[in-house]
Amino acid sequence: xxxxxxxxxxxxxxxxxxxxxxxxxREERQAALERAGxxxxxxxxxxxxxxxxxxxxxxxxxxxxxxxLMDGDESYAGSRSWAQLQEVVQQITGMPYVLPCHxxxxxxxxxxxxxxxxxxxxxNNTHFDTTRANIEQAGAQAVDLPVPVAHDPGDPSPFKxxxxxxxxxxxxxxxxxxxxxxMLTLTNNAAGGQPVSMQNIEAVSxxxxxxxxxxxxxxxxxxxxxxxxxxxxxGYREVSVPEIARRMxxxxxxxxxxxxxxxxxxxxxxxxxxxxxxxxxxKNELILGEGFVTYGGLxxxxxxxxxxxxxxxxxxxxxxxREASIAYFTEGLDQVGIPxxxxxxxxxxxxxxxxMAPHIPAEFFPGQAVANALYLEGGVRGVEIGSLMFxxxxxxxxxxxxxxxxxxxxxxxxxxxxAERVAARAAELPGYRLTHEPPFxxxxxxxMEPVPAERLPRRG
Ligand SMILES: Cc1ncc(COP(=O)(O)O)c(C=O)c1O
Numbered sequence: 001x002x003x004x005x006x007x008x009x010x011x012x013x014x015x016x017x018x019x020x021x022x023x024x025x026r027e028e029r030q031a032a033l034e035r036a037g038x039x040x041x042x043x044x045x046x047x048x049x050x051x052x053x054x055x056x057x058x059x060x061x062x063x064x065x066x067x068x069l070m071d072g073d074e075s076y077a078g079s080r081s082w083a084q085l086q087e088v089v090q091q092i093t094g095m096p097y098v099l100p101c102h103x104x105x106x107x108x109x110x111x112x113x114x115x116x117x118x119x120x121x122x123x124n125n126t127h128f129d130t131t132r133a134n135i136e137q138a139g140a141q142a143v144d145l146p147v148p149v150a151h152d153p154g155d156p157s158p159f160k161x162x163x164x165x166x167x168x169x170x171x172x173x174x175x176x177x178x179x180x181x182x183m184l185t186l187t188n189n190a191a192g193g194q195p196v197s198m199q200n201i202e203a204v205s206x207x208x209x210x211x212x213x214x215x216x217x218x219x220x221x222x223x224x225x226x227x228x229x230x231x232x233x234x235g236y237r238e239v240s241v242p243e244i245a246r247r248m249x250x251x252x253x254x255x256x257x258x259x260x261x262x263x264x265x266x267x268x269x270x271x272x273x274x275x276x277x278x279x280x281x282x283k284n285e286l287i288l289g290e291g292f293v294t295y296g297g298l299x300x301x302x303x304x305x306x307x308x309x310x311x312x313x314x315x316x317x318x319x320x321x322r323e324a325s326i327a328y329f330t331e332g333l334d335q336v337g338i339p340x341x342x343x344x345x346x347x348x349x350x351x352x353x354x355x356m357a358p359h360i361p362a363e364f365f366p367g368q369a370v371a372n373a374l375y376l377e378g379g380v381r382g383v384e385i386g387s388l389m390f391x392x393x394x395x396x397x398x399x400x401x402x403x404x405x406x407x408x409x410x411x412x413x414x415x416x417x418x419a420e421r422v423a424a425r426a427a428e429l430p431g432y433r434l435t436h437e438p439p440f441x442x443x444x445x446x447x448m449e450p451v452p453a454e455r456l457p458r459r460g
Contacts, residue, residue: 009324009409012317016063022046022379028378029376038372038432040381049379050407050415052400055347057103057260057267059404062312065264065305067238072301077292081300085307092242092310093219093249095272097279100306101290102297104220104258105133106157107271109289111181111256113137114281115214120180123171124218125163126150126190131183131218131256140180143171143316150191153341153352153395158232159197160343161188161225163204174209182208186248188224193221193345195228197235198236198247205251208392214275217255220247223262223313224346227323255276261347264309264404268302318405323345325412326402331415338423347401351419354388354396357429362387364456368448369420373429374398378418388432431456 003010024032024047036042051058055390061069073080082100089098101107116122118139127135127142135142145167149155165183172179184204187195208215216389226245229236236244249255254273259265271286273279283293289296298306312318323346330344332375333351341350353370360366367386374380383389400415422429430450438445 004320004324006057009321009328010323011405011408012315013062013405021049023049026156026376026426029379033372033376037436038368038450039443039446039448040371040375040383041444043375043381047379048375048381048383050411052348052380052382052402052415054383055261055401055403056258057258057265057408059264059266060406061264061266061305061309061400062405064171064312065308067214068304068308069301072299072304076295078294079300079303081303081307082294085303088307088310089270089272092245092314093272094246095249095254095274097254097273097276097282099271099279099286099293100296100298100303101269101286103260103267103269104128104218104256105134105269106290106297107256107258107269108134109137110271110282111216112140114285115278116140116170116377118179118189120228121175121178122303123163123170123175123179123181124183125161125185125188125196127183128185128189128218131185143175143453144190145171146188146191150188150194153192153339153350153355154395156343158195158196158228158343159200161186161191161196162200162388163196165200165203165207168204168207169424171228172207172213179211182213182215183218184215184252185220187221187228187346189220189347192341192350193224195225195232195346195349197233198229198244199233201251202247214253214278215251217248217252217271218257219249219255220258220261221346221388222255222257224322226314227319231323240318241419245314259306259309261404262310262313263306264313265302265306266304268298279343296431309410323403325409328409329402329412329416332412333419336416336423338419341397349373349400349402350385351382351400352395353384353398356423357426359427359453360429360431360456362393362396364433364451365448366429366431367398368432369429371398372432373422373426374415378414380415380418384443388446407458428453 112134259268339352339355367384432448437449
């Protein structure tokens with residue numbers, strides 16, 4: 001029997017170095033939450049037992065990555081580490097021009113300052129918030145074109161990250177020459193980490209090419225997306241994951257990448273292209289803001305660790321485990337009666353807090369109520385993605401993002417148990433009211449106070 005046919009998810013690694021996790025009493029967590037103004041971003045990490053705030057830059061490096069780190073070449077120009085990274089990126093993606101940068105938003109910033117003119121339009125399945133901010137900073141308009149099922153938490157469609165092709169046709173016709181770029185975010189983070197099908201990437205690429213518009217990927221989770229194509233899209237079972245990844249990149253003119261996700265490094269990013277004209281512009285902007293073209297704001301050792309991480313992210317055993325552990329988490333919550341977004345995405349579990357705590361109106365932040373309750377109950381830190389993060393949001397979610405290779409199945413079992421206890425008393429959860437609201441990106445530093453369930457206005 002192959003190992004994956006067993007019910008137990010076996011982590012495809014053994015542990016060489018361990019890091020203790022903090023355990024606090026409920027009273028200590030209550031005090032920490034009050035000190036933090038009931039905002040989990042304000043907690044100190046040593047007040048958190050299971051930290052599911054993000055999967056970005058929080059992964060564990062492998063022994064090979066640590067070894068590569070020691071071997072890093074810190075020469076200012078033309079280092080050996082750079083040569084290793086360039087070769088790996090070219091081999092995985094086929095992009096001739098590779099530029100390192102310190103993280104994903106640095107790549108987006110360079111894109112925004114070079115090839116996205118003021119007054120133009122960028123079309124994307126769903127822009128991640130930093131991508132949107134960099135496009136808007138350039139004086140351009142960022143337009144999201146997700147498929148309608150992306151907004152339905154219960155719809156089991158396998159590729160809810162796709163772009164709506166009719167909406168794309170309509171946007172291309174409407175905006176014409178003003179469209180500076182078409183992008184696809186793989187996987188679609190803002191829409192629940194849902195994957196984009198190869199069929200959709202092909203269709204979007206063909207339309208962009210026909211219109212003569214550059215087509216770029218946001219490839220932060222390229223390996224997870226390639227894996228979902230492998231297991232969910234007809235005709236790709238026999239195609240290897242690296243081949244699928246290569247086909248995805250072959251359809252694009254370039255990509256931005258936050259390497260803190262599928263690069264499995266704690267810091268790093270990439271901006272790559274096959275267009276020489278773009279490369280020349282990117283290069284100058286990179287030197288201005290990030291560093292010389294062979295290090296781009298990173299240490300040589302970071303480049304070496306990334307070269308190894310990108311290859312490890314395409315490993316079949318790793319990806320099978322990654323998918324299985326997110327699915328296990330999603331199904332475990334579902335089985336204890338917690339409403340979750342389905343099907344499972346690639347990097348996180350999303351609890352439908354609106355359905356879990358229907359007595360809390362959106363303006364009293366049901367997502368924050370559930371997130372805070374998970375922390376208070378068992379020290380599990382997630383993040384609200386609802387009307388606190390996006391005022392006027394239609395879905396009230398809590399995202400529990402799973403760092404790569406960090407937690408084991410028993411940590412997940414514990415988090416499910418914590419959520420089950422919260423669900424048992426969901427009707428008693430308080431809502432929250434803002435006591436301090438910063439002018440933008442308020443969820444990061446807002447402070448709140450609880451409003452007891454019995455004092456909440458009844459939903460009409
Ligand atoms: C899809 C996507 N694009 C871009 C970024 C920005 O990357 P970074 O945080 O490395 O700047 C992120 C980060 O979460 C992301 O998920």
